[in-house]
Amino acid sequence: MTATSAVIARDHPNDPLLRSDRFPHILCPGCGIGTVIHCYVEAMAASGVPLDNHVCVSGIGCSGRAAGYVNVDSYHTAHGRAIPFALGIAIHKPELRVTVISGDGDLTAIGGNHFIHAARRNMNLTVVCINNFNYGMTGGQAGPTSPRGSITSTAPKGVHDRPFNLPDLARAAGASFVARWTILHVRQLRDAILRGLQKPGFSFIEALSPCPTNFGRANDLGDGMAEMEVYRQRCRIVQELPGFDELDIDFVDEERPIAVGNFVDIDRHPYQPVGADAFDNVPNGTQRVHHPVGEE
Amino acid sequence: MSDAPQREQRVLSGTHFMLGDHACAEGALAGGVDYFGGYPITPSTEIAERLARRLPAVGGKYVQMEDELGSIMSILGASAAGARSLTATSGPGFSLMMESIGLAAMMELPCVIVDVQRASPSTGLPTMVGQSDILQARWGSHGDYGMAAFSPASPQECFDLTVHALNVADQYRIPVFLMMDEVVAHMTERVVIPPADEVPLVHRKRPDHKPGAQRHLPYAVGEDGVPAMAHAGEGYKVHMTGLTHDERGYPALTPATHNALVNRLVDKVRHNAQHIMRYDEFELDDAETVVIAFGCTSRSARQAVRQARQRGAKCGLLRLVSVWPFPEQRIRELLQRGTVRRFVVPEVNLGQLRREVERLTQLPVQRINHAGGAMPTPADILEVLL
Amino acid sequence: MPAARSSGPVQIRFGGYGGQGIVLAGTLLGKAASLYDGKEAVFTQAYGPEARGGASRADVIIADEPIDYPYVTQPDVLVALFQEAYTLFGGQLKPGGTLIVEEDLVRLGEPAPPASLLPATRMAEELGNRIVTNVIVLGFLVGRTGVVSREAAEQALKTTVKPAALELNMRAFEAGFARALAAGAAPA
Numbered sequence: 005m006t007a008t009s010a011v012i013a014r015d016h017p018n019d020p021l022l023r024s025d026r027f028p029h030i031l032c033p034g035c036g037i038g039t040v041i042h043c044y045v046e047a048m049a050a051s052g053v054p055l056d057n058h059v060c061v062s063g064i065g066c067s068g069r070a071a072g073y074v075n076v077d078s079y080h081t082a083h084g085r086a087i088p089f090a091l092g093i094a095i096h097k098p099e100l101r102v103t104v105i106s107g108d109g110d111l112t113a114i115g116g117n118h119f120i121h122a123a124r125r126n127m128n129l130t131v132v133c134i135n136n137f138n139y140g141m142t143g144g145q146a147g148p149t150s151p152r153g154s155i156t157s158t159a160p161k162g163v164h165d166r167p168f169n170l171p172d173l174a175r176a177a178g179a180s181f182v183a184r185w186t187i188l189h190v191r192q193l194r195d196a197i198l199r200g201l202q203k204p205g206f207s208f209i210e211a212l213s214p215c216p217t218n219f220g221r222a223n224d225l226g227d228g229m230a231e232m233e234v235y236r237q238r239c240r241i242v243q244e245l246p247g248f249d250e251l252d253i254d255f256v257d258e259e260r261p262i263a264v265g266n267f268v269d270i271d272r273h274p275y276q277p278v279g280a281d282a283f284d285n286v287p288n289g290t291q292r293v294h295h296p297v298g299e300e
Numbered sequence: 301m302s303d304a305p306q307r308e309q310r311v312l313s314g315t316h317f318m319l320g321d322h323a324c325a326e327g328a329l330a331g332g333v334d335y336f337g338g339y340p341i342t343p344s345t346e347i348a349e350r351l352a353r354r355l356p357a358v359g360g361k362y363v364q365m366e367d368e369l370g371s372i373m374s375i376l377g378a379s380a381a382g383a384r385s386l387t388a389t390s391g392p393g394f395s396l397m398m399e400s401i402g403l404a405a406m407m408e409l410p411c412v413i414v415d416v417q418r419a420s421p422s423t424g425l426p427t428m429v430g431q432s433d434i435l436q437a438r439w440g441s442h443g444d445y446g447m448a449a450f451s452p453a454s455p456q457e458c459f460d461l462t463v464h465a466l467n468v469a470d471q472y473r474i475p476v477f478l479m480m481d482e483v484v485a486h487m488t489e490r491v492v493i494p495p496a497d498e499v500p501l502v503h504r505k506r507p508d509h510k511p512g513a514q515r516h517l518p519y520a521v522g523e524d525g526v527p528a529m530a531h532a533g534e535g536y537k538v539h540m541t542g543l544t545h546d547e548r549g550y551p552a553l554t555p556a557t558h559n560a561l562v563n564r565l566v567d568k569v570r571h572n573a574q575h576i577m578r579y580d581e582f583e584l585d586d587a588e589t590v591v592i593a594f595g596c597t598s599r600s601a602r603q604a605v606r607q608a609r610q611r612g613a614k615c616g617l618l619r620l621v622s623v624w625p626f627p628e629q630r631i632r633e634l635l636q637r638g639t640v641r642r643f644v645v646p647e648v649n650l651g652q653l654r655r656e657v658e659r660l661t662q663l664p665v666q667r668i669n670h671a672g673g674a675m676p677t678p679a680d681i682l683e684v685l686l
Numbered sequence: 687m688p689a690a691r692s693s694g695p696v697q698i699r700f701g702g703y704g705g706q707g708i709v710l711a712g713t714l715l716g717k718a719a720s721l722y723d724g725k726e727a728v729f730t731q732a733y734g735p736e737a738r739g740g741a742s743r744a745d746v747i748i749a750d751e752p753i754d755y756p757y758v759t760q761p762d763v764l765v766a767l768f769q770e771a772y773t774l775f776g777g778q779l780k781p782g783g784t785l786i787v788e789e790d791l792v793r794l795g796e797p798a799p800p801a802s803l804l805p806a807t808r809m810a811e812e813l814g815n816r817i818v819t820n821v822i823v824l825g826f827l828v829g830r831t832g833v834v835s836r837e838a839a840e841q842a843l844k845t846t847v848k849p850a851a852l853e854l855n856m857r858a859f860e861a862g863f864a865r866a867l868a869a870g871a872a873p874a
Contacts, residue, residue, distance in 0.1 A: 023539070026550060056511075056535040061377070064542075072539060072551065077532040079380060080541035080551075081373065082403045088337075088370035092377025092385070093532050095361050096335050100381070100533045118373075121366040277363065278356040317717035317729070343733070427733040487756050488713065488729035490720045596756075603754035678755050 021045035021055070023075050030069060034220070034228020036187035036213025040134050041070050043190060043211075044105060047198035048076070051101065059102045061090040063115060066141045066215075067107035067134040084114030087122045087131065094128050095277055101201055102128070108135040109147040112168050116148070123177035123206045127275045130200035130207045133170060136215035137253075144218025151253050155222040169251045174208035175268050181207035182245065182268035186235040187214070189264065196266055205274035212253070212262070223255055241265045310358045311496035318491040320484045321346035323455040324388070324414060326491070327462025329354055330499045333412075334383035337363045337374035339393060342426045343482040344416035347388040368393035372400040372413065379409040380540065382531035384466055388414035391433055392423065398440040401475050405445035405565055407540045408473035408519075408527060410504055412465045416480040417595075419648075419672025429482040430672035431595055432649035437477045438624050444562055446569030448576050449477040449624040451594040455489045461621070467502035468576050472568050473526055479623060481648065483596035483675055504529045511535030518549040525568045569625060578621035579630065583609060587616030588641040589685055590634060592657055594620040596675050597646050604681035615644075615685050623653070631660050642666060644684055646676045695749035696833050699761040699778070700823075701741050701771025707820030708767065712744030714824055714842045715834060719748040721845075722838035728756045741770040748833055763831055765823055766792050767806070784831055786823070802830055802869065809861055818858035825862025836863060 022045060031037050048058050055076060062071035064083035071078040081089045086104045094102040104111070111119050111133050122129055138156050139145040146156040146163050149170065153162040174182045181203050183196040193211055200207030214220055214231035225231045238261050245251075245267035254260045311330040318326070325347045328336070336355055338348045348364070355362045361378070365371040368389055375385035389397065394415045404411050417433045419425035437449045448468050450461040462478055469476040505528045507516055516536040519527045530536035539549040544561055546552040569576065583605055584590065593601040598619040605617045618634070620627065634640050643661065645654040646668035654667045666684055668676050698715065700708035709731055716729035731744045745758040763784045766772035768791040776799075779785055787794065789803035804826050810819040821843070828839045840859065847855045 023550075025548075056537075057533060059532050072541065075537055077534075077537060078539050079377075079407075079532075080539070080543065081376075082400055082542055085369060085373040085400060085403075088365065088373035089377035089380070091363070091370075092335065092337060092374035092379070092383075093381040094377075095363060095374075096378040096381040096383040096385075097533050117366055118370050121370070277361045278352075315721055317713065317720050317727070483756065486730065486733060488716060489727070599754040599756065606754075677759075 018042065018045050018049075021049060021075055023073055026073060029073060031066065032215075032217045034214055034216040035066070036136065036211070036228065037067055037070060037134055039187040039190060040067075040105065040132060040193070040211045040213065041073055043194040044070070044103065044132065044197055045074060046194045047201055048074075050198055051201040053101045053201065057100050059090070059093055059100050061086045061093070061102060061104050063106040063110035065107040065110050065139065066136075067105060068110055070105040070134075084110055085118065086110065087115060087118040087129065090129055091122060091127055098128065101130070103130040103132065103197075103201070105132045105134065107140075108133055108137070108149040108170070109139050112170060112173070113148040120173070120177040123174055123179045123208065125275045126178055126180055126205040126272050128204060128206075130197065130209070132197060132200075132209045132211060134211050134213050135170065136213045136219055138215060138219040140215040140218050144215070144222055150219075151255060153256060154219070156219070157222070167252075169248060170210045171208070171245060171267050172248055172251055175245055178206070178272070179208045179268065180205035180270055180272050180274070181266070183208070183266045184210040184212070184264050186212040186232075186239060186262075186264060188232045188235040188239070192264075199266070199269070203269075205272055212264075225255060235262065238262045239264045242267070306358055307496045311493060311499055313493050313495045316491045316493065317488055318455050319346060319488045320452070320455040320458045320480065320486065321416070322350050323458040323491045324462050324478065324480065324485075325350035325354065326493060327459040328386050328412075328466070329358065329360075330459070330493065330496070331463035331466035332384045332501055333360060333386045333466065335361045335363075335375060335378035335385040336387065337365050337371045337378070337385070338387045338389065339365050339368050339371050341368075341390045341393045343418055343485050344388040344390050344414060344480075346485070347414060347416070368396040369400070372397040372404075372411075375411050376400060376404055376407070376409045379411050380407070380532050384410075384470065386412040386414065386462075386466070388416065390416050390418050390426075391420040391430065394433055394436065394440075398436070399442075401447075402441035402443055402445060403542045404475040405441070405447065406542050408529070408565075410469040410473050412462070412469050412476050412478060414462070414478040414480060416482060416485045418482050425673045427482070428673040429596060429648055429675055431481050431597065431647050432652065432672060434479060434594075434623055434647075434649065435652045437479055444566055446472070446474050446566050447477065447624060448472075448474060448569060448622060449479050450578065450622050451479045451481075451620060452484055453595055453598045453619065454484065455487060455491045457621070458484060459491055459493060463499060464578070467500065470504040471502045471526070472572060472576070473504060473529060474569060477624075479595065481595045506530070507536065511537075517547040519545065520547045521564065525564050525571065573625040574629075576622060577625045577627055579627050580619050580621060582617040582619065584616035584618060584634070586614055586639060588639060589613065589615035589644060590640055590642075591615060591617045591644045591646065591681065591685070592620065592653065593617065593646050594623050594653070597648060600676050600678045601646055601681055603678035604685055607678065607682050608685040611686060613685050626656050628660060631657070635661055635663070644668065644681070646681050648672055648675050695747055695753065696763065697758040697761045697780075698746045698748070698763040698765070698827070698833065699758050699775055700744040700765045700767070701775045702767035703740070703770070704742060706767045707817070708742065708744040708765075710846075711820040711824045712746050714821075714839065714846060715827070716746045716748070717846065718834040718838035718842040719746075722841040723834050725750060725834075726753050728753050730756055730758075741768070741774045743771075743775065763827065763833065765827060767819075767823070768792060786827060786830065802826070802866075804862070804865065806862070809865070810858065813854065813858055813861065815854060818855055821855050821858040822862035825859035825864075826866045827862075829863040829866025830869075
């Protein structure tokens with residue numbers, strides 16, 4: 005700890021949890037990623053798990069930079085691959101509490117297969133997906149969560165494809181805890197991440213977040229504050245996971261609510277690696293008879 | 301990896317009649333692998349099958365991943381957390397792993413990737429031999445980086461070189477490839493596994509200070525160019541990124557930082573090539589024709605050289621045990637003798653390693669190629685030698 | 687008891703269909719030579735589509751010197767356990783080589799080449815389990831050719847077969863071996 009950061013540490017209680025020597029950060033004014041990082045470090049501090057046992061892993065993109073700002077062991081990996089990297093850590097050292105913070109494109113487009121399989125295994129991971137509805141870092145291209153009709157640099161006449169419904173996806177794949185909040189809901193978001201950190205198995209928290217520089221501007225959502233106002237007016241807290249279509253997010257239809265809440269919180273057997281007791285050690289003989297295997 | 305009884309369980313000391321793939325798996329166990337993440341693919345599947353049975357029993361972790369993109373990343377995560385880690389695959393899976401191999405090089409996460417080569421491209425001949433991933437091993441991920449690749453010619457070497465690969469990966473913090481081929485993988489021969497205390501183990505360099513005592517710089521290096529490695533959960537609060545980074549591990553997006561970093565990644569191997577490299581020589585002393593071969597092909601080459609010698613042809617074999625680093629220096633020494641008249645390079649691809657030899661000499665380099673599915677026979681090579 | 691014969695490389699091919707246990711027979715033979723007779727041996731087998739649905743093969747090369755090229759090119763000994771295996775591999779046998787066929791499952795045709803006829807499946811059934819057909823074949827092959835010693839083959843059985851099945855397998859080996867001797871083909 006340098007003298008400078010020691011001084012800063014007295015300024016805000018969260019400073020020891022952040023890599024303050026990396027500030028100023030790269031995030032745009034009005035971006036919600038900083039708020040999610042704030043919620044994560046508060047949840048980490050409240051989790052009861054020693055700080056040295058927290059690990060943060062992210063992929064690529066604006067949200068992927070989250071791992072760079074938290075003052076725990078942190079890994080900024082490859083695009084789409086944060087979850088299997090985190091899985092390797094969590095399995096080798098089960099005493100660690102590994103959190104993946106990354107974006108919607110990273111986790112559910114290029115990394116979608118890892119996402120559903122980690123949920124299927126009910127891997128001991130907390131996955132926080134910052135959903136800003138587009139690829140922000142590279143200039144606002146359409147992604148797997150861009151609402152239909154929204155304007156992006158690669159969908160100049162409006163997004164044609166149906167978007168993912170992430171809470172429903174996580175639930176269907178087998179997650180034990182599924183929540184969606186926005187960065188307006190700071191306390192609920194922090195509490196949801198905390199619940200995820202304390203719950204065995206796979207927990208998924210979607211955090212809706214403005215990207216005023218790209219998605220917001222292209223879709224006339226105004227600055228970050230204006231998009232927060234949309235969240236304030238239209239978010240409806242629900243207790244159960246709503247129906248498939250009710251989870252859709254539509255920025256055009258002003259009447260349409262945005263469903264948020266802790267949707268799923270169930271106890272399922274969390275992932276356990278195959279243990280030593282499951283098998284005998286040395287195979288009988290030294291040459292097992294080979295049964296010809298398939299082509300693939 | 302810890303206590304002696306477990307070490308005894310890990311090392312199947314004794315003399316065995318063992319499949320090449322199984323010998324590789326036993327090498328992984330003896331070499332201290334803590335974590336295997338993989339996806340089954342012919343002809344490497346028997347490695348996963350053996351480890352699925354053996355690794356959990358000695359305290360290691362076996363995970364069958366959803367695909368090879370996940371396999372490689374999970375072994376990198378485990379490596380970051382301190383595990384000796386390994387995956388095994390074949391051509392199609394090897395192709396999928398390429399991007400993350402660059403991440404392994406950039407983050408300097410030790411790992412071993414076993415590629416049991418089959419006839420390619422694409423699905424090719426899944427159950428038949430190829431040696432056509434050998435340049436991919438060297439250049440497959442984007443950018444320049446240091447790595448090493450070994451190519452066993454027998455089940456015994458599948459064992460020995462898996463141990464060596466794990467040691468080299470840890471010592472230099474690089475990705476290391478075990479470039480097997482289907483012939484060697486699916487061949488059963490005698491394999492001698494030494495007593496546990498005779499299996500050489502080299503481990504990664506660790507920080508020389510306790511966490512918190514001083515700021516840990518994850519990428520500070522001394523003269524050898526290899527940084528000491530702190531693991532996740534030890535309290536050092538490391539940060540690692542695939543972006544160009546400084547000693548703190550923080551992104552430092554400047555051409556000068558990038559140039560220094562990438563040169564160091566390459567120099568780690570270049571400056572230590574003599575320690576990493578392995579080859580052996582057969583009948584080379586007065587050879588006018590030098591055969592250069594690796595893996596299964598070197599078996600046919602040895603027999604052809606033997607037969608050609610009986611008929612008076614002065615030829616010899618330089619067998620590459622490590623394909624990368626390539627033994628440039630040794631080939632230059634052979635050339636300096638002035639007795640060598642030509643090179644012959646047999647391989648189960650259309651001339652990948654031949655290029656590397658041609659780069660070093662003006663002498664004729666004759667090729668003996670098969671695109672895959674069958675290896676050159678001794679007769680194929682003998683015909684060229686006589 | 688005769689020791690293993692010392693000579694140049696001997697190539698042995700087993701041809702059979704799935705369930706006849708030729709992979710285990712080949713493995714046992716290679717193991718016997720390599721671990722208990724002080725010889726060199728390499729074992730290979732057919733994989734993938736080649737190994738399914740029809741004739742499959744298991745190959746062993748046994749030699750005094752290290753073996754370079756690992757594949758059987760022209761068998762000195764061919765064991766054909768059903769018709770298709772004989773049809774496929776019969777023509778590859780080295781002139782003067784040893785042919786062993788499953789007497790009930792292979793018709794040699796006219797003119798019949800010299801061959802050892804072995805009712806291995808029937809013999810296994812008489813022992814109570816068809817599963818040891820392969821070990822009867824192995825016993826016969828060892829008795830007929832002497833390519834490995836009887837002691838080495840028995841040692842290979844002891845270190846490979848599950849303890850519960852060992853007694854049956856040893857009886858099967860003995861039955862095959864005795865039949866070879868009775869047929870008057872004492873190993874050199």
